[in-house]
Amino acid sequence: MSAPDPIIALRGVTKTFGQGATAFQAVKGVDLDIMAGDFVAVMGPSGSGKSTTMNILGCLDVPTGGEFRFKGHHVERLDRDQRALLRRRYLGFVFQGFNLLARTTALENVELPLLYRGEDKKTRADMGMAALDKVGLADWWDHTPAELSGGQQQRVAIARAIVTQPDVLLADEPTGNLDSERSVEIMDLLTDLNRTAGITVLMVTHEQDMADFAHTIIHFKDGLVDRTHATGRGQAA
Amino acid sequence: MILGTTIILAVREIRRHLLRSFLTILGIVIGVSAVVTMVTLGNGATAAVKQQISGLGANILQIRPGQGFGRGGGGPQPPDFKPADVDAIRTQIAGVKAVAPQASSSGIAVRNAANWSTTINGTTADYFTAQDWKLSAGRIFTPAEEQAGRAVCILGSTVVTNLFRQEEAVGQRFRIKDVSCQVIGTLATRGQGGFGNDQDDVVIMPIKAVQRRFTGNRDIRNIMVSVDEAYDTGTVQAATQKLLRERRNISGGKDDDFNIFDTKQIADTLQGTTQILTALLGAVAAVSLLVGGIGIMNIMLVSVTERTREIGIRLAIGAVASEVLLQFLVEAVALACLGGVIGLLLALIASVSLAPVLRVPFIFDLQINLLAFFFSALIGVVFGYFPARRAASLNPIDALRHE
Ligand SMILES: Nc1ncnc2c1ncn2[C@@H]1O[C@H](COP(=O)(O)OP(=O)(O)OP(=O)(O)O)[C@@H](O)[C@H]1O
Ligand SMILES: [Mg+2]
Numbered sequence: 095m096s097a098p099d100p101i102i103a104l105r106g107v108t109k110t111f112g113q114g115a116t117a118f119q120a121v122k123g124v125d126l127d128i129m130a131g132d133f134v135a136v137m138g139p140s141g142s143g144k145s146t147t148m149n150i151l152g153c154l155d156v157p158t159g160g161e162f163r164f165k166g167h168h169v170e171r172l173d174r175d176q177r178a179l180l181r182r183r184y185l186g187f188v189f190q191g192f193n194l195l196a197r198t199t200a201l202e203n204v205e206l207p208l209l210y211r212g213e214d215k216k217t218r219a220d221m222g223m224a225a226l227d228k229v230g231l232a233d234w235w236d237h238t239p240a241e242l243s244g245g246q247q248q249r250v251a252i253a254r255a256i257v258t259q260p261d262v263l264l265a266d267e268p269t270g271n272l273d274s275e276r277s278v279e280i281m282d283l284l285t286d287l288n289r290t291a292g293i294t295v296l297m298v299t300h301e302q303d304m305a306d307f308a309h310t311i312i313h314f315k316d317g318l319v320d321r322t323h324a325t326g327r328g329q330a331a
Numbered sequence: 332m333i334l335g336t337t338i339i340l341a342v343r344e345i346r347r348h349l350l351r352s353f354l355t356i357l358g359i360v361i362g363v364s365a366v367v368t369m370v371t372l373g374n375g376a377t378a379a380v381k382q383q384i385s386g387l388g389a390n391i392l393q394i395r396p397g398q399g400f401g402r403g404g405g406g407p408q409p410p411d412f413k414p415a416d417v418d419a420i421r422t423q424i425a426g427v428k429a430v431a432p433q434a435s436s437s438g439i440a441v442r443n444a445a446n447w448s449t450t451i452n453g454t455t456a457d458y459f460t461a462q463d464w465k466l467s468a469g470r471i472f473t474p475a476e477e478q479a480g481r482a483v484c485i486l487g488s489t490v491v492t493n494l495f496r497q498e499e500a501v502g503q504r505f506r507i508k509d510v511s512c513q514v515i516g517t518l519a520t521r522g523q524g525g526f527g528n529d530q531d532d533v534v535i536m537p538i539k540a541v542q543r544r545f546t547g548n549r550d551i552r553n554i555m556v557s558v559d560e561a562y563d564t565g566t567v568q569a570a571t572q573k574l575l576r577e578r579r580n581i582s583g584g585k586d587d588d589f590n591i592f593d594t595k596q597i598a599d600t601l602q603g604t605t606q607i608l609t610a611l612l613g614a615v616a617a618v619s620l621l622v623g624g625i626g627i628m629n630i631m632l633v634s635v636t637e638r639t640r641e642i643g644i645r646l647a648i649g650a651v652a653s654e655v656l657l658q659f660l661v662e663a664v665a666l667a668c669l670g671g672v673i674g675l676l677l678a679l680i681a682s683v684s685l686a687p688v689l690r691v692p693f694i695f696d697l698q699i700n701l702l703a704f705f706f707s708a709l710i711g712v713v714f715g716y717f718p719a720r721r722a723a724s725l726n727p728i729d730a731l732r733h734e
Contacts, residue, residue, distance in 0.1 A: 149728055152647075154647060154727050154728050155728055174651075174652060175651040175652060175653070178646065178649055178650065178651040178652070179649065179651065181647065181648070181649040182648070182649025182650075183649070185649075187647050187648070189731065193640065193643075193644050193647075193731065194644075195641055195644065196641075197347045198343075198347070202343075206644075206645070206648055207648045207649060209336050209339070209340065210336075210645075210648060210649050210650050210654065211649075212336065254648070
């Protein structure tokens with residue numbers, strides 16, 4: 095069995111903030127391969143560079159040094175707009191703070207990425223409702239974030255992230271603002287998306303219980319990958 | 332992303348923040364309505380002045396003794412004109428269509444119980460040609476009546492109303508300064524003159540009748556010359572001036588003791604004045620429009636800061652910088668256009684209701700309306716661009732982290 099190419103490959107990636115005396119290297123040379131269809135949990139102490147790495151993986155930020163290949167594209171060589179187009183086509187984001195547009199209905203929030211893709215009104219509504227249905231909020235489509243609970247808001251955010259059927263879903267502490275019951279619901283949802291839709295999931299978390307849902311756990315320490323291990327769930331699937 | 336989508340997004344944003352949108356466009360609304368109202372009313376005033384001036388008659392020279400409007404200060408008073416002067420102008424100057432001498436007096440007209448204080452104007456049939464003044468009934472003087480100085484008269488409509496009410500005036504008699512006078516005609520209504528006087532408050536009689544019965548001499552106070560359209564009034568004026576200087580023995584460097592007044596000159600001056608006034612008011616209003624534009628920029632800048640996280644979300648989701656730029660720009664332009672339209676409507680209401688109060692006609696000026704509208708759109712583009720560029724250049728991570 096020949097090993098398929100990884101969807102994400104980092105080689106000696108560094109990230110330095112600031113310049114001169116105040117320069118601070120948050121990521122110090124990370125090598126990482128992530129296979130399509132994997133479910134990865136990233137753990138590690140605060141300040142160890144998890145979010146910084148996730149931002150690079152999400153094409154939101156560029157590495158200072160090293161190489162980042164996404165589906166074969168050398169992302170470190172792309173400009174701002176080209177990275178935006180990669181995000182639009184292949185990536186979905188879920189944030190700790192939900193980051194929904196205020197005073198905007200759940201459906202309009204979910205439709206937003208489709209607007210930027212130039213989908214027509216009917217396609218937007220159909221796909222938006224399908225995504226909301228997948229996260230179990232079809233009945234709540236016309237509610238604004240202020241009228242939804244934290245768990246519901248995060249599920250709307252997930253619907254927005256998956257409405258474009260992305261290859262990779264990046265979630266930085268998606269359950270950080272939720273109680274454990276709501277957190278488990280979100281993890282079940284991510285697990286289901288990973289299994290049934292084949293979406294590669296990258297998730298940062300501080301909680302071992304949540305990390306245990308993943309197939310692979312990557313531990314960060316002082317801006318480096320400390321160790322990687324499989325949970326065994328991947329093989330079970 | 333297609334422009335249509337951007338417009339959807341922009342309109343959604345405007346609708347979601349009605350109060351903010353309203354405050355943003357307030358400056359534009361006030362600016363546009365001020366400019367358009369000022370210019371519309373100014374145009375009305377110009378038209379009103381033009382219309383009143385046309386009442387003075389076109390291409391007419393008014394010749395009076397003395398300098399300026401008065402008869403001059405100290406020294407001997409310059410003499411009035413003689414009938415021979417009138418004939419000389421008529422026969423010796425090229426381009427003269429009609430020459431009407433005038434002698435005037437004033438007195439109280441009485442008929443039965445009605446009496447009315449009015450102006451008596453003695454002249455010839457040429458006066459009606461020069462003034463291009465039509466009769467509403469009856470006829471003008473015959474040469475025989477002019478020659479004999481018969482007490483026949485033609486009445487202005489104000490005098491008719493006050494002496495005869497609804498009755499037919501032509502053929503009736505009345506007394507003015509104890510002279511019994513027969514009405515042979517009535518004049519069409521002219522309205523207010525260029526100086527706010529009532530042109531219809533007049534009794535016109537043959538000049539000889541006025542001279543003999545009222546002024547008691549053969550002097551002519553005023554000569555009205557109507558210039559043929561084919562001739563330049565300036566040339567005719569110069570020729571007339573030369574002729575009169577000779578006839579009045581004014582030699583060499585001595586000043587004229589009479590003045591020739593070109594009504595076209597007054598018309599141009601008055602019209603120029605109202606136009607300058609209109610331009611001035613318009614300019615002041617335009618400044619307020621500019622201030623309105625700065626208001627838009629101000630609020631757009633604030634809203635970029637306020638909406639940083641939203642911009643971060645859009646960028647993270649895959650919006651490219653130009654799309655965010657376009658959205659903010661379209662928002663600004665849409666707001667500015669909305670402000671422009673509301674401003675135009677307000678201006679329409681204001682000018683329609685103010686025009687009668689100021690006694691000027693309401694004249695819809697498409698050009699200034701279009702101009703003001705496009706200018707407000709331009710303001711949207713210009714003042715929306717800088718905040719929009721700022722929004723588009725934000726780093727998505729920083730924007731997302733913004734609280
Ligand atoms: N924009 C920035 N400018 C300067 N320093 C930064 C910036 N972003 C992150 N850092 C620093 O880089 C280091 C790594 O930050 P990062 O956010 O990646 O940590 P993390 O592992 O996500 O921590 P946490 O678990 O608290 O979220 C931290 O010391 C942080 O202060
Ligand atoms: Mg973090």
